[in-house]
Every structure is written in C-alpha cells, then in structure tokens.
Amino acid sequence: MTHIAFIGLGNMGGPMAVNLVQSGHRVTVFDLSVPAMDSLKREGASVADSALSAVKDADIVVTMLPAAQHVERLYLGNDGIIRGAKPGTLFIDSSTIDADTAKRVGADAYACNMHFIDAPVSGGTAGAKAGTLTFIMGGSPHAVAQATPVLQCMGRNLFHAGDLGAGQIAKICNNMLLAVLMAGTSEALTMATKNGIDPKVMSDIMLQSSGCNWTLEKYNPCPDVMENVPSSNQYEGGFMVKLMNKDLNLAMNTAADSVSTTPMATAAQSLYRMLESQGHGEKDFSSVYTLFNKHTNT
Numbered sequence: 001m002t003h004i005a006f007i008g009l010g011n012m013g014g015p016m017a018v019n020l021v022q023s024g025h026r027v028t029v030f031d032l033s034v035p036a037m038d039s040l041k042r043e044g045a046s047v048a049d050s051a052l053s054a055v056k057d058a059d060i061v062v063t064m065l066p067a068a069q070h071v072e073r074l075y076l077g078n079d080g081i082i083r084g085a086k087p088g089t090l091f092i093d094s095s096t097i098d099a100d101t102a103k104r105v106g107a108d109a110y111a112c113n114m115h116f117i118d119a120p121v122s123g124g125t126a127g128a129k130a131g132t133l134t135f136i137m138g139g140s141p142h143a144v145a146q147a148t149p150v151l152q153c154m155g156r157n158l159f160h161a162g163d164l165g166a167g168q169i170a171k172i173c174n175n176m177l178l179a180v181l182m183a184g185t186s187e188a189l190t191m192a193t194k195n196g197i198d199p200k201v202m203s204d205i206m207l208q209s210s211g212c213n214w215t216l217e218k219y220n221p222c223p224d225v226m227e228n229v230p231s232s233n234q235y236e237g238g239f240m241v242k243l244m245n246k247d248l249n250l251a252m253n254t255a256a257d258s259v260s261t262t263p264m265a266t267a268a269q270s271l272y273r274m275l276e277s278q279g280h281g282e283k284d285f286s287s288v289y290t291l292f293n294k295h296t297n298t
C-alpha cells in the first residue's frame with residue numbers, strides 16, 4: 001500500500017486528503033492547525049506531530065499550502081522535508097505559486113535523489129470535496145506517470161503542461177481569466193437587477209447564451225441564486241480574496257517577464273485589491289459582486 005504524507009489541510013487540502021483516505025491509501029497528515037488535523041483523524045488518517053515526522057516513511061508527499069514562501073520554507077534547508085524524506089520519494093506540490101520557486105524546489109529535490117512535480121489544481125472547494133479537481137502538472141514524464149494514480153483519487157482531469165514550473169504557468173493563466181470572468185459576471189448580473197430582471201432569471205438566460213461561463217455554471221456570485229456556493233453563505237469558505245490577489249500578482253509578474261499585455265486582468269486586479277483593502281481579504285473571491293451591488297452584505 002502506498003504511504004502518502006499530506007501537508008496543508010485547509011479549504012482545499014482537507015477534502016483532498018479525505019479522498020486519499022477514502023481511496024484506501026495509508027495517509028499521514030500534518031497542518032499547523034490542530035482542528036484541521038483532528039478532522040482528518042476522524043476520517044481515518046494518522047496525525048504527525050511535525051512535517052518532518054509526516055514525511056519520513058512516506059513514498060509520496062502532497063503539499064497544499066497558501067503561497068510560495070510557505071512552500072520554500074517547508075521544503076528547503078537542512079530542516080526541510082526534502083532532506084527529511086527517504087531517497088526516491090515523490091513530492092507533489094499542489095499549491096499555486098510562481099514557476100521559479102517550483103523549479104528551484106524541484107531542482108533541490110532532484111539533487112537529493114528525490115522526484116518532484118508542480119501540480120496546482122482547478123475546481124474549487126466543491127471539486128476538492130467531490131474528487132473532481134483538474135490537476136495541471138509540470139515535471140518529467142516519469143514523475144508525472146508516478147503521480148497519476150494518486151492524483152486520480154482526488155481529480156478527474158489530469159494535464160501534463162510541460163517541464164517543471166509549466167503547471168504553475170498554466171494555472172496562473174487560468175486564474176487570471178477566472179478573476180476577469182467573476183468580475184464581468186458580477187457586473188452583468190448587477191446591471192440586470194438594476195433594470196428589473198431577477199438575477200436567477202438572468203443567470204438562466206446567460207447559461208444558455210453566449211455569456212455562459214464557469215462562474216455561472218458552478219459559482220454564481222449573487223446570493224441565493226445557487227445553493228452550496230460561498231455567495232449563499234455570506235461569502236464564507238471557498239477561495240479567499242487574498243489568495244486571488246496572490247494569483248493576480250503572480251500573473252502580473254509573469255506578464256511583465258514575458259512582455260504580455262493584460263488590460264482586462266489589470267482592471268480586475270484593482271477590484272480584488274479594493275476588496276482586500278476594505279477588510280474582505282478572508283471572504284470568498286465571488287464577493288467582488290458586492291462592489292457592484294452595495295446592498296449585498298459581505
């Protein structure tokens with residue numbers, strides 16, 4: 001039986017680790033949050049008292065952390081998990097971070113006779129719970145093949161984007177588009193409402209028209225149009241505004257490095273920054289709707 005260590009049990013990592021347990025794998029977890037570990041313990045995972053003790057006997061290590069600085073700190077250095085694992089361990093980092101950090105961590109893993117892929121995800125917390133995430137991988141074909149059976153326990157669509165770091169570039173491009181789509185959908189729904197059209201009716205119309213997009217299908221930003229989405233739960237849970245801002249910063253840096261022009265994403269970034277500066281950084285990113293519709297509570 002493959003022994004998997006899972007580190008980072010937040011909104012995404014928690015349900016992903018549950019799916020690994022439910023697939024019959026031996027799973028050892030670690031998070032800085034004790035309640036997050038307790039909840040995995042109830043699902044049948046073993047709980048470690050540190051990241052190093054979680055990885056020491058593992059065949060595969062999956063990490064799901066907020067940002068690049070957390071990944072760097074956890075993996076690198078003499079007390080990092082690369083040096084604490086047994087030779088040949090495969091590391092899968094599913095956090096969304098910049099491609100250069102992914103390449104640096106991957107190079108260090110290979111220098112220590114380990115394997116590494118970057119495998120950020122798309123699909124949100126609902127996809128994490130349902131085991132239907134999309135994994136976007138960067139790394140060697142050998143490491144990707146080794147990771148595939150484990151990732152299939154947590155996701156439905158697996159893509160190999162290219163070498164180390166390519167998964168992160170593809171993920172950042174996707175999230176840049178998502179930021180624009182969520183803001184544009186909020187803008188259209190608000191204008192419809194102000195002109196007397198029920199937002200549910202307007203959503204149904206756009207779902208069958210050329211404005212249809214993922215936010216309307218899975219993540220409507222207007223409260224009470226859809227059940228079980230953050231907008232119908234005071235914008236709690238889901239994908240935090242501060243994480244979207246992190247991803248938009250990654251997108252802007254990537255755009256600058258590659259001399260790409262991104263006027264739509266630049267406009268969207270101003271909106272998500274405004275939300276965070278107004279104290280809504282911990283709310284779900286669909287709360288961008290409240291900037292257009294000031295009568296909606298966050």
Ligand code: NAD
Nearest residue numbers: 008009010011012013031032065066095096124125238239
């Ligand atoms: P989160 O903040 O809910 O969870 C992060 C978890 O990592 C927390 O439980 C935290 O305690 C833990 N952690 C931080 N440092 C740690 C360390 N050194 N050791 C152990 N645990 C540590 O974030 P999330 O929403 O789960 O997102 C995780 C990553 O996935 C981010 O990079 C995000 O951009 C990406 N992502 C999120 C979503 C989403 O819908 N939430 C979707 C796709 C991708």
